[in-house]
Amino acid sequence: METLLSSGYNNGNRAFLQAIMARGALTFDEACPIIEAIWEAEGREGRHEVTEADFGHYLSRASEAASIYDYEIRTTIHQVTKERIYAFVNTRSDPQTQLATTFAPDELSFIKRLFDAIFETYNSPRMEIMAITQMQAMKVARPPNRNQISDDALEATQSSVDKGLKHSEVEATLSNLVLGGWLERSKDGFYSLSPRGLLELRPWLIETYNDDGGDWQRIKFCEACKELLTVGLRCNEPSCLLRLHEHCGDNFWRIHGGQTCPKCSTPFDGTRYVAYARGRRRPAKSSQGRRSSAMNHADEEEEDE
Amino acid sequence: MSSTQRRRRTRDHRDDPEEQERPRQRMNRNDPGSDSDASSQDDMDMDAPSATQDAEEQLVKKLVRYALSCEYSRTPIKRDGIKERVLGNEGRSFRRIYALAQKQLQEVWGMELRELPLREKLSLHEKRKAMSSASQAKAGSGTYVLSSILPSEFRSASILPPSKSPSSDDEATFIAFSTLVVSCIWLSGGELSDQKLNRYLTRLNADQNVSTEKTEAVLKRMEKQNYVVKRVDRPPVGQDGEHSITWHIGPRAKDEIGLDGVMGMTREVYGDTEPELEKKLRASLGIKQSGADAVAEEEAGEPSTSRRESGAVMN
Numbered sequence A: 001m002e003t004l005l006s007s008g009y010n011n012g013n014r015a016f017l018q019a020i021m022a023r024g025a026l027t028f029d030e031a032c033p034i035i036e037a038i039w040e041a042e043g044r045e046g047r048h049e050v051t052e053a054d055f056g057h058y059l060s061r062a063s064e065a066a067s068i069y070d071y072e073i074r075t076t077i078h079q080v081t082k083e084r085i086y087a088f089v090n091t092r093s094d095p096q097t098q099l100a101t102t103f104a105p106d107e108l109s110f111i112k113r114l115f116d117a118i119f120e121t122y123n124s125p126r127m128e129i130m131a132i133t134q135m136q137a138m139k140v141a142r143p144p145n146r147n148q149i150s151d152d153a154l155e156a157t158q159s160s161v162d163k164g165l166k167h168s169e170v171e172a173t174l175s176n177l178v179l180g181g182w183l184e185r186s187k188d189g190f191y192s193l194s195p196r197g198l199l200e201l202r203p204w205l206i207e208t209y210n211d212d213g214g215d216w217q218r219i220k221f222c223e224a225c226k227e228l229l230t231v232g233l234r235c236n237e238p239s240c241l242l243r244l245h246e247h248c249g250d251n252f253w254r255i256h257g258g259q260t261c262p263k264c265s266t267p268f269d270g271t272r273y274v275a276y277a278r279g280r281r282r283p284a285k286s287s288q289g290r291r292s293s294a295m296n297h298a299d300e301e302e303e304d305e
Numbered sequence B: 001m002s003s004t005q006r007r008r009r010t011r012d013h014r015d016d017p018e019e020q021e022r023p024r025q026r027m028n029r030n031d032p033g034s035d036s037d038a039s040s041q042d043d044m045d046m047d048a049p050s051a052t053q054d055a056e057e058q059l060v061k062k063l064v065r066y067a068l069s070c071e072y073s074r075t076p077i078k079r080d081g082i083k084e085r086v087l088g089n090e091g092r093s094f095r096r097i098y099a100l101a102q103k104q105l106q107e108v109w110g111m112e113l114r115e116l117p118l119r120e121k122l123s124l125h126e127k128r129k130a131m132s133s134a135s136q137a138k139a140g141s142g143t144y145v146l147s148s149i150l151p152s153e154f155r156s157a158s159i160l161p162p163s164k165s166p167s168s169d170d171e172a173t174f175i176a177f178s179t180l181v182v183s184c185i186w187l188s189g190g191e192l193s194d195q196k197l198n199r200y201l202t203r204l205n206a207d208q209n210v211s212t213e214k215t216e217a218v219l220k221r222m223e224k225q226n227y228v229v230k231r232v233d234r235p236p237v238g239q240d241g242e243h244s245i246t247w248h249i250g251p252r253a254k255d256e257i258g259l260d261g262v263m264g265m266t267r268e269v270y271g272d273t274e275p276e277l278e279k280k281l282r283a284s285l286g287i288k289q290s291g292a293d294a295v296a297e298e299e300a301g302e303p304s305t306s307r308r309e310s311g312a313v314m315n
C-alpha cells in the first residue's frame, strides 16, 4: 500500500477505482467519459481525446490498488455484444462467501437451485441455453421434495427449515443478482451469467457442474480462446464438445485451414448455436460460419427488438 | 515489503479466519476443495515474529472488503456484522481495526465509513422519554454507510453512476422513486401519514407499481435500507381505534439525498427555478434564508449535509 500511495496515486485514480467498482465492468467506450470527467475535475490543461493508453494507465493503477484487497481487473470479450470488457473481479473466488455477505440463507439456497436450473435443467446436450426466464426461475422458488434433500448444499439452512422463497422474493433476488453484477438480463427476459459473473465463478462452475472424466461436460470452453462459453457456436455433431465463440471463429478456421471439427472431424457449418435469446434465430446462412461476424450479429439483435 | 511480496503472502494465507470459523455455506454438492487449505496452516505458524501484525493486517483487509461488498449491495454495514463476520474472536479489537481500515479506505479508495445517527425520536412522547434518560444520548446507531470523501468534482454522475450495476434502469427508478418519497416527507415537515403518502402516490400513478415492481415492495426496501422509517402507532391497550401509520425520513436519506437533493428534486418537478417557488420551498423545508443548510441543521438537530456536499479534501 505504501508503494501505491508514494507513487503519485491521486484522487483521479481513486475516482476511477470507485467508478469501475461501482459498475462492476467497463468497456473502453464507457470509460472515456469517466476519464474525461476526471480530467475536468483535476482542471487539467491542454486535454486531448482519451486514448487506449490513458485507459490502460487508469486500469493499471486501479488494478494495483484493488489487488491489495484480493480484487483484480480482468478482461474478457462479452459474448453477445463482442465488446472487450474490463471487469472488477473478486479473486477470493469463493462465491458462497461473497454471496453470503449479501444474501440470507434461504436466498442462497434458492440461488443454488437457480444455478442448477441454468447449468443443468436448461443445459442439456440437445438444448444448451444456460439462461433462465423469470417464469422458469419461479419453478425453483421452493426446494423440491424435502426428502430428496441430502445435499450438503442446503446445510447452510439446516437450522431452520428452508421454505423457499415467495414469488416476490424471487423477483427481488433476481434483481439483486443483476444489481450485484452476477447476472445479466437480456432484452427478451433471459437471465444469464454476466461476463464478470463468469470470470468470478469459473472455478466454482467447473467444480460443481463438470463430472470428472465423464464424456459429457456441462461447462464448456471456446476451442480458440479457452474461455468459458455460454453463447456461441457448437459442433454439428450433438455429442461433440467443441464450442467456438463467433468472434473467435475467423482466426480459428484460418489457422486450421478448413472447417472440419478438430475434435470429431464432422464438417462444421456454423449454424448450430449455444444460446439463450429467441432473437438468435436467424436466417440460415450458407455454410460460412465466419460470415456471421460480430457486425452482422449486432444488426440482427437490433432487428429483433 | 514490496507489494508483490505482500500479494503473494496474502494469497498463501487464503485460509483466513472467516473460512475456519464460519460453517461454510458452500453451495456445491461434493466439495473436494474444502480440506485442501489445511496444509498451508503450517507456514503460517512459521511467521511467528510478525504473526500478530500480520493477523491484524488481515483483519483490516477483511474489514475493508466487508465494507465494500456490503456497500456494493446496499446491505447495511452493522457493528455487529463486523464483529461477527470480520473480527470473530477478535471482537475486542474493534476500535483499532476499524481505525486502520478507515485509513486504508480513505487513502486507497477515497471513501470512509460513517456511522449513521441514531434514529430521531419520533413522537413527542419518545422525545420526552429520551430527555429524561439522557444516558444513551451520545450512542451511535451502530450502522455505517460507506461514503466517498473525494471532492465533489470527482463525484459527478459521469464518474459515479447512480447505480451499482451495468443495467441500471431499475436502480435509477429506485433512486428516483425514493428521492420522491423522501422529498414528500421532508416537505411535509418530516412526517407524513400513510393516507397522505398514498394520495400523493395515487396522483403520480405509483400507488400500485413502480416500474415493474410493487410499490409496497419498494417502500419496504426503502425502509430496510434506512431511507425511510415507517412508524406504526397502536392504540393504547384496552382502547379501540385504528393503527396509525406515519412515514419519517431515515438516516440514510439524510446522508445520501440531503436537503439539497430534496430541493433539486422539487425544482426538477416544478420546472425552472422561480423566486416564488424558492420561497415556498424554503418555507416548507423550514429554511429561512438562502444557503441556510446550517439553520435547517440546527432545527433538525443533526447534520443535514448530503454526501455530495460534504467532501473532505484529501492529500
Ligand SMILES: [Zn+2]
Binding pocket: A222, A223, A224, A225, A226, A227, A244, A245, A248
Ligand atoms: Zn473464444
Ligand SMILES: [Zn+2]
Binding pocket: A235, A236, A237, A240, A241, A242, A261, A262, A263, A264, A265, A266
Ligand atoms: Zn466435433
